Amino acid sequence: MRRLKPMTVDECAEFLRALSDRIRLKIIALLFDREWSVTELAHHLGLSQPHLSHHLGVLRSVGIVETRREGKRIFYRLSPTFRERAESGEEINLGCCSLRFNLRAPAQWVELD
Numbered sequence: 001m002r003r004l005k006p007m008t009v010d011e012c013a014e015f016l017r018a019l020s021d022r023i024r025l026k027i028i029a030l031l032f033d034r035e036w037s038v039t040e041l042a043h044h045l046g047l048s049q050p051h052l053s054h055h056l057g058v059l060r061s062v063g064i065v066e067t068r069r070e071g072k073r074i075f076y077r078l079s080p081t082f083r084e085r086a087e088s089g090e091e092i093n094l095g096c097c098s099l100r101f102n103l104r105a106p107a108q109w110v111e112l113d
Contacts, residue, residue: 012096018062019099023047024055028078031065032086035077 007015018024026045030036036044042052056076059065064082068075078086091098 007095009096012094015062015094016097018058018064021055021058024059027052027055027059027076028064031076031078032083035068035075037073037075039073041076 019028023045027041030041030044038049038052038056041047041056042049045052047055056065060067060076063079065076066079068077082092085092086101089100091100
């Protein structure tokens with residue numbers, strides 16, 4: 001995450017909005033295992049690339065994910081700070097509230113509906 005200091009109310013609302021979508025939670029769960037290309041994620045989640053790109057853009061705008069380009073392909077991964085804090089079990093202080101991720105649950109989240 002780019003933000004390590006407590007967030008303002010507006011930043012906190014933006015971050016929580018980014019997490020408040022089941023598709024984005026599935027993306028985060030998948031990215032805990034490895035980095036994925038946009039094509040792989042779209043296929044795995046059954047989404048069009050434009051629809052997926054919207055969700056990835058939201059996650060990127062709040063610093064949860066980052067990209068790596070390889071030729072024409074773009075790969076997404078969790079940002080190192082977000083990953084470290086989530087994997088450590090450390091609470092992520094947003095200023096208005098704190099979050100802690102349960103990494104035992106994600107496999108259940110990514111089951112296709």
